[in-house]
Amino acid sequence: MAAADQHSGHEGHHTTTGISHNKLLMWSFLASDCMFFGSLIMMYMVYRPEMTDLGGLGPNDLLDIPFSSLMTFVLLMSSLAFVLGLSSLQRGNEAGMRIWLTTTALLGLLFLGGESFEYMKFYGEGLSIGENIFGTAYFVTTGFHKIHVGIGVIWLLGIVAMSYRGRVPKERSEMVEIAGLYWHFVDIVWIVIFTFIFLVPYR
Template identity: 60%
Template sequence: MATAVELERAHGAGHGDDHGHADHPPTSTGLDHRKLLMWAFLASDCMFFGSLIATYMIYRGRAEDLGFAPFPSEILDIPYTSLSAFVLLMSSLTMVLALSAIQKGDHRGLRIWLAATALLGSIFLGGQYFEFTEFYHEGLSLQTNMFGASFFVLTGFHGAHVTIGVIWLLTLLFLSLRGGVKQEDSLDVELAGLYWHFVDIVWIVIFTLVYLIPYEEVSETQTGAFALLGGILRSVAAIF
């Protein structure tokens, strides 16, 4: 449901209400409405992913505690996912190139780089699909344990974001092929780019927290931090 709205908002913005009025009064901040909207929306999306990531972190290690295999340490394939993370990062580069092409009025460049970005995004999604099915065959599903539930929900919501991004890029590509994206419409591409870069950055965070950080140390640091805070407060209270 939420994802539908993003598309909604994004498109409402992308072809927004100020379309084609060169003489429209300048905005108070100097920023275009749609650009500001995208930034505000991304702030909201930060909280969205923040809640999901927090959920994941709370249940991190829960599968091991209860002894419900498969455990993340045995099932996560870091080299494989590093490769797909690299693909997604590269798509940010092609996105930048697409924007710079349209800003220079290079329509052919725009189309090539949009297509490349959408393709890289699709490769990432394909990789995720393969990873999910692989895990499923190894016995990890939403229902298996807390790791399965929180992992699939977190990466699944991210995948949904990437999917929307790919659809958006393909829509732009389609419009461009019909001559609908002019040099002065470069903001349309820039907005898609903002969204795309955001989704990439979120993946870096997820990749680090879910895949890279080894599975024992985190809980210790957490308890350590809480114990420290508790000690400080206890001694403050003791003074009174």
């Protein structure tokens, strides 16, 4: 067990539960965030039947599936880049970790840029957060997701900056793993949003 921990870059967990309390804290936060995003997505689904005829400003008129699909691929690939970065650090390759985490942050920024472009396009068409029920449900749900992505990008760039100062060695890989839990959660929330807001047909 000790050898396995050393190999994976884990510190020994001398806690009352025998597991990392930092990771437990992050998992508890993610569990509560499930309820938060679950409620937002539920709100969208409940009001979706009322969004069929909104005078050209409804989901059927505005949602751009090919573009959002591209953004989905970008976010999925950012998760892949992150795990490759974590894997590099666990092998003691700090430079590799920095490259992969910077790639992850750049993909996150690309996602935010793309989604902001879509926001501006919608706004140009006349849809604002208070325009109709679709505007409110769409901007609130995806807006909170974008805030999460933005926090994730700042967190990742912070880790890269700390690594340049030698403060993220292999032995402290758990701090990167915890940031990864957050980043991957943002990814799975988008998986659900993409399915229920963009793809599922409502007739």
